Amino acid sequence: MAPKAVLLYVPADKAPTIHGQPLFALDRKGTTINQPLVISRAQHPISRALISENALKVLYRLKDAGYASLLVGGCVRDLMLGREPKDFDVVTDARPEQIRKLFHNARVIGRRFRLVHVRFGREIIEVATFRAIPRDVSEETMRPEQETGEEAEESGDETPIEAPDHNIFGSQEEDAVRRDFTVNALYYDVRDFSVIDYVSGVEDLKRGVLRVIGDPESRFREDPVRMLRAVRFAAKLGFKLEDSTAAPIRDLASLLTTVPPARMFEEVLKLFHGGYALETYELLRHYGLFQHLFPLTEKSLEREEQGFPVTLVPRALANTDARVNEDKPVTPAFLFAALLWESVRQQTGELLARGMNRYDASFRAADAVLREQLRHVTIPKRFSVPMREIWSMQDRFERRAGQQAFRLLENKCFRAAYDFLLLRAEIGEADAALAEWWTRFQAVGDDERRAMTAQMVPAPGTGQRKRRRRRRRPSSAQAPRHE
Ligand code: ATP
Numbered sequence: 418m419a420p421k422a423v424l425l426y427v428p429a430d431k432a433p434t435i436h437g438q439p440l441f442a443l444d445r446k447g448t449t450i451n452q453p454l455v456i457s458r459a460q461h462p463i464s465r466a467l468i469s470e471n472a473l474k475v476l477y478r479l480k481d482a483g484y485a486s487l488l489v490g491g492c493v494r495d496l497m498l499g500r501e502p503k504d505f506d507v508v509t510d511a512r513p514e515q516i517r518k519l520f521h522n523a524r525v526i527g528r529r530f531r532l533v534h535v536r537f538g539r540e541i542i543e544v545a546t547f548r549a550i551p552r553d554v555s556e557e558t559m560r561p562e563q564e565t566g567e568e569a570e571e572s573g574d575e576t577p578i579e580a581p582d583h584n585i586f587g588s589q590e591e592d593a594v595r596r597d598f599t600v601n602a603l604y605y606d607v608r609d610f611s612v613i614d615y616v617s618g619v620e621d622l623k624r625g626v627l628r629v630i631g632d633p634e635s636r637f638r639e640d641p642v643r644m645l646r647a648v649r650f651a652a653k654l655g656f657k658l659e660d661s662t663a664a665p666i667r668d669l670a671s672l673l674t675t676v677p678p679a680r681m682f683e684e685v686l687k688l689f690h691g692g693y694a695l696e697t698y699e700l701l702r703h704y705g706l707f708q709h710l711f712p713l714t715e716k717s718l719e720r721e722e723q724g725f726p727v728t729l730v731p732r733a734l735a736n737t738d739a740r741v742n743e744d745k746p747v748t749p750a751f752l753f754a755a756l757l758w759e760s761v762r763q764q765t766g767e768l769l770a771r772g773m774n775r776y777d778a779s780f781r782a783a784d785a786v787l788r789e790q791l792r793h794v795t796i797p798k799r800f801s802v803p804m805r806e807i808w809s810m811q812d813r814f815e816r817r818a819g820q821q822a823f824r825l826l827e828n829k830c831f832r833a834a835y836d837f838l839l840l841r842a843e844i845g846e847a848d849a850a851l852a853e854w855w856t857r858f859q860a861v862g863d864d865e866r867r868a869m870t871a872q873m874v875p876a877p878g879t880g881q882r883k884r885r886r887r888r889r890r891p892s893s894a895q896a897p898r899h900e
């Protein structure tokens with residue numbers, strides 16, 4: 418039978434506590450009471466043919482040097498489910514310096530919890546040392562469990578060790594129970610090809626259940642991002658949140674406001690660019706989490722247009738999912754443009770009603786919405802600039818006389834802005850004929866394009882007259898100030 422998930426007895430003086438709660442059980446010798454379930458090769462579906470060659474190279478090199486050598490986390494979970502893993506994470510009992518010495522293509526990253534990245538061309542295999550449970554919360558770094566290392570500061574190989582290793586590195590059991598969900602804490606041991614399970618993760622995989630390791634409330638308080646991860650995995654795997662895991666989420670959702678916006682940005686991309694954005698979005702709203710990521714969006718969704726709920730966001734997310742699943746590129750600029758558009762539109766409308774001209778109203782509304790959003794989720798400039806361009810091009814799509822349409826076509830954001838126009842047309846917000854005009858304009862040759870624009874009457878105050886006077890006016894980015 419599978420071992421019971423994490424017992425909660427620890428000698429009082431040694432207890433690794435999290436908000437005053439012991440997290441897992443140690444016996445008097447300091448080893449866990451739980452015996453892991455070991456599933457032999459014959460009884461699980463993970464074959465080496467399914468593991469990336471580079472990950473295998475790393476695993477064997479560690480094993481041959483006499484170290485523990487295992488796959489862990491999402492890759493084991495996905496392989497057990499017959500899915501293709503996104504990436505392969507390796508854990509070992511070797512220390513970062515020892516790991517680095519085994520590979521010429523390796524570097525140590527991260528400051529407090531150091532990891533090793535072993536690079537093979539475009540593939541990076543991340544190798545971590547078994548990690549201890551933090552002895553108290555203050556020992557945790559700001560991004561406590563950030564495993565990807567993507568943003569971890571490159572420390573260079575010479576960086577001095579800041580904390581004593583015994584506080585940071587632990588046993589395999591500890592490494593298991595400090596992970597977030599039972600299904601994310603399975604190991605594949607390359608020494609005997611077994612799967613090792615300390616927390617009944619295999620049982621939960623079979624039942625399609627996502628369960629927090631330890632006490633859900635404490636673990637969500639310890640790192641509120643785990644609530645987002647819960648929803649993300651539930652959507653991706655089609656799993657149900659186990660009752661006690663789901664129970665505290667609504668009450669704790671507001672803790673997301675304590676997460677640094679830069680980390681939230683990383684999480685938002687994982688939530689919406691993983692191929693399951695629509696389900697994820699619905700679950701986020703169901704659990705009251707979405708309002709803490711996109712408060713303005715949540716508010717704008719409550720409004721209805723002519724009796725119909727606003728549908729641009731779900732459509733955009735469905736589009737994004739389709740693109741991800743066809744391996745087409747997606748950009749955060751488009752994602753954020755869609756998520757925030759309704760708020761921009763509503764605020765623009767309010768400013769217009771107060772007598773502001775269209776250009777200024779759109780500009781101000783975009784500014785205000787972006788500023789408010791940045792308090793919750795960072796949007797790096799390289800995405801917020803094109804996002805605003807996508808928005809402002811929506812107005813410019815209507816002005817097609819003279820050279821205007823040609824100039825728009827050359828804009829770097831044309832493709833994304835055009836896709837956005839199609840989306841708006843689909844939900845009946847933009848004129849379908851306008852969208853068709855642009856579809857045709859791209860498809861036809863130069864002569865035909867000129868004929869198409871010749872039929873356009875310049876809007877008052879823009880277009881032909883102005884263009885003739887200022888022939889060399891440089892860029893379409895400077896939209897005319899008045900309509
Ligand atoms: P994905 O398929 O999205 O990569 P993953 O499970 O591999 O899913 P990662 O973010 O790559 O997720 O993290 C790798 C592993 O690290 C997780 O499976 C989990 O064991 C552990 N982990 C990551 N983030 C946390 C966290 N916030 N708290 C506890 N454990 C975490």
Ligand code: MG
Binds near residue numbers: 491492503
């Ligand atoms: Mg992963």
